[in-house]
Amino acid sequence: MKRHHFVRINTGDEQPTLGNGHSAEFSLQVGRPFFAKFRSDGGTHAVAFGAAGGPNVLVVFPMSRSVPFPGLIMPVMAQAGLDESIMEKAAAQGKYIGLIMAEGTSSPWAGKDFVRTGVVAEIHKRIKLPDGNSNYVCRGVRRFHVDRWVRLKDGPIARVSYPEDIYPGGAVVEALQRNVLSLSQTVASHQPGLGEGFALAAANMEPAGALADFSAAYLLKDNKEKQQILDELEVERRLRLVDEGLTRETVTLELGDKIQTEIREKIEEQQKQFFLREQIKIIRRELGEEQEPSERDREFFLGKLENGNYPEEVSKKIRDEVDRLMMIPTMSPEYPVARNYLEWMVELPWEVSSEDHIDIENAKAVLDTDHFGLTDAKERILEFLGVRKMRPEHSGAILCFAGPPGVGKTSLAMAIADSMGRKLERMSLGGMRDEAEIKGHRRTYVGALPGRILQMIRRAGTNNPVIVLDEIDKIGNDFRGDPASALLEVLDPAQNHDFLDHFLDLRFDLSKVMFIATANVLQHVPAALRDRMEVIELPGYVTEEKIQIARRHLLPRQLKEHGISPSQLKLSARVVRDVINGWTREAGVRGLEKSLASLCRKRTLELARRKRPKAVIDRPKLEHYLGPVKYTDDRVRLRPVQGVVLGLAYTPYGGDVLEVECAGFPGKGGVVFTGSLGDVMTESCRIAHSYLRSSGERLGLNLAKLEKTSLHIHFPAGAIPKDGPSAGAAIACAMISRLTGRRLRARLAMTGEITLTGEILPVGGVREKVLAAKRLGVKTVLLPAENKRDVALLDKAWTKGLRFEYVSSFTDVYRLAFAKR
Known part of the structure; x- marks a missing residue:
């Protein structure tokens, strides 16, 4: 609330005289300077008091919020206490007070707290304020310069001098004066609080230095800039400073006007559009063509409910949510959340199923057209489709195609969907770490959605699509979550008819969905998840x-x-x-x-x-x-030198043939091994060495030489980790070859785990190892006797050109591997 005090100062003994019996009327606004005007027979003129001199010693009043200027009437706020005592002391000693800017507002002061230039003023009147403080109406007389401080404690007192304004000759001052007057009127026009009297007072202000002081006092904002103008005695320089300050103020005001105009136009356009839309709504409502958004949503969802087929529990939930939606204001942030939930409820195909068109012969033709080979996998798929045709409600097993990359796992799943006439959806599980991707987020989270299972079902439009879970062996598992555990419910035929998504918070029947998973490395799939699927292994192609x-x-x-x-x-x-x-x-x-x-x-x-x-x-x-050939058949591999044996290995991407190298040198009969070997493979090296030391005589070895020869076993491609027990027989043969100097038969490879008693135990990955041997030109393969049944299951095309020798002890291996050609 701004308070105005109007005071009339008349001529008299107890009041300051303004001139030849004239009176002055001024408006005082607390907290800011003001200007005065007086009336005489000639009209209204600005106050311009002059003084030939002043006291040499002044009581000084420190000002912190504003800069005083000569020739102006200004209010000075004095706090009860020390401030009032300073003003009263000055009033008692001749009514002159020195007004000067100070950094500190309370005693004690130091000389550095004050500027050097201030204004000597006459105290005209004291106005007591309701809060106990006082406003003193003072008239600035002239500038003074502090020569030295007489006292600073209990009210500053200074010895001062009174410098005169310096007026240079020429027309520059007059031109600057006109510029300042024009800029002052422009700036004042943007400040309605100054009124019309300001422009009139500025136009009548003389001389030029007084106009500069007048304009700076009322129109400039920065106290440092005002103090710089007060310090300046050269009028031309003072006018230039005021001109610069007013120019900056003018530019700021013009920019503000531009911004205000743009904002006003934007708001007016928005209001115009708002009113037009409201009028259109009212017109449509009168014609019966317009509905409220909530009412329109209510009719939409209830219409979906009436025309669709939903379980009783879902229908009740939809009706409850529609009633809840009607109670939420459309502008509330909760409204779109509730509406989104209802959209998912009515869009999901709860009871919509596509009809299967299973033609076994057509399915066989589709599989044969898109895939060559894979006889076992195709046969199992046809069996699966045959069961579905004879008993459509049969949920059946969850299929999992496992095999190396590029053998057609994903394309087989797509062929199944094509042969059944079902919609196909695919989800890559590689790198998934959040179980909410499967079971959804709860609605309490911002932006919550159902899991990707229900998203795919909604996208398919039926509750019985074929969903391919690609790369199921690459699901992440860390502190952020375990999606594999969330899949247990999805892939279990005994549970997935009551699948609960966190977002819907209702049971959805997934038993009609046909899930097909694919994996490269079956061992990376959690055991509980692997147990719920029927694995169909796809071997590599010959x-x-x-x-x-x-x-x-x-x-x-x-x-x-x-x-x-x-x-x-x-x-x-x-x-x-x-x-x-x-x-x-x-x-x-x-x-x-x-x-x-x-x-x-x-x-x-x-x-x-x-x-x-x-x-x-x-x-x-x-x-x-x-470009150059990348793979060549190395003669060392197919026609091994002394100490080199070809072993068969299983890798996640198919089989491979590895060299086992053995070097011997004089030593204490120990064995070392290199080639990034795992714990099981290093144990195989020790077992093979121990077997030769214990049973070497039966194999015709020189035990004395064996005791004095240290052996070094190495598997090339040392950067690739290797592990497993199946290289035991090959390691023992490499040691014998080095110790006896005999070479193995050409194009011969072997696999088998060796024990301390010389038994050869069965190994896994026979199919991949046989394919690798055939691919790399091996002619003879030594296999454990118990793996004969695995070879019997192989396609004849894979074993064509290969000779299989089955062994049950290392004696058989030795006899076949080192047989004379």
Whole structure:
């Protein structure tokens, strides 16, 4: 609340005289300076008091909020206590008071707290305020300069001098005066509180120095800038400082006007649009064409409920949520949350199922068309479809296709959906770490959604789609969550008919959904989850199968993608075999497809350059198109030297043939091993060495030489970790070869775990190991006798060209491995 005090000062003995019997009327606004005007016969003029001099010693009043200026009437706020005592002391000693800016507002003061230039003023009147403080009406007389401080304690007293304004000659001062007057009127027009009297007073202000003081006092905001103007005695320089300050103020005010105009126009446009929309709503409401958003949503959800087929529990929940939605204001943040929940409730296919069209012969044709080989996997899929056809309500097992990358696991799942006529949805589980991805978030969280299982079902539009859970062996498991545990309920036929999603908080029947999982490494799938699925292992392809796949599927697809006709690029079976053996040794066919794509790109470039190459690419040109051969059959591997044996290994991406190297040197009969071996494989090295030391005589070894020879076992490719017991027989043969100097039979590889008594125990991964041996040109394979049944299950195409020797003891291994050719 601003308070105004109006005081009339008349001529008289007890009041200050303003001039020849004139009176002055001024308005005092507490907390800010003001200007005065007086009336005489000539009209209204600005107050411009002058003084020829003043007292040499002044009582000084420190001011902290404003800068005093001469020639102006100003209120001075004095706090009860010391401030009032200073003013009263000055009034008692002649009514002159020195007003000066000070940093400190309370005693004790130091000389450095004060500026050096102030204004001597006459005290005209004291106005007692309701809060106990006082306002003293003072008239600035002239500038003074502090020469020295006489006293600072209990009210500052200073010895002062009175400098005169310096007026230079020329028209510069007059031009600056006009500029200041124009800028003052412009700035004052933006401050309604100054009124019209300010402009009139400024126009009548003389001389130029007084105009500068007048404008600075009322129109400038910065006290430091005001004090700089007060310190300046050269009028031209003073006018320039005021001109600069007013120019900055003018620019600021113009920018403020521009911003205000833009805001006003924007608000007016928004208000206009708001009023027009409201008018349209009212018109539509009068015509019966408009509804409130909440009412429209209510009709939408209830209409969905009436026209759809929902379980009784879901219908009741939808009606309750609609009633709750009607009680929530549409502008409330809770409204879209409740509406989103209702959308999920009515959009989910609770009772909507697609009809299966299972034709076993057609399914077999689809599988054979899209996939070559994989006989066992296709047979199991056809059995599964046969059960579904005879008993549609049969939930059946959850299938899991396990095998190396590129063997067709995901495409098999897609073929199943195609043969059944069901919608297909796919979810990659690789790297998933939050079980909320499966079971959803609770609605208390901002942006909560159901889990991805229900999201896929909603997207499919039926409650019985085929959902492919890709890369199930790569689910994350750390402190952030365990999605594999959340999948236990999803993939258990005994539980998934009552699947509970955290977002819906209602049971959803997943028993009609056909889940198919894929995995590369079955051992990485948690045991509880693996137990709920029927695993169908997909082995790697043999070379003959890859040739057929390349010619039937891969090459035609790449030709189409690269815009080449079959007559522009032809590959014989022999060339495809060379590509497989020389550039793409793998269990699947992804690398083979990349190599074929590279051939197509090269041929496309040749055709784009208007060249006319021969359509047939023969063997000599393969290196020109694909670069140097990446894989070659090493003679050391197929025709081992002394101390080298070929062992068969299982890897997650198919089988492989590894060299086992043994070096001997004089020592204490110990054994060391290198090649990034795991604990089980290092134990196999020790077991093989101990067996030879205990049973060497029966094998014809020189035990004395064995005791004085240290052996070093090494597996090449040392950066690749290796582990497992199946290399025991190969390690023992490598040691014998080094100690006796005899070489093993050419193109022979072996696998089998050895014990301290020389028994050869069965191993796993026989299928992958056999495929690796066939791929790399091995002719004879030594296998444990108990693995004979595994070989019987292999396709004849995989074992064609291989000779299998079954052994039950290391004596059999020794006899077959070191037999004379």
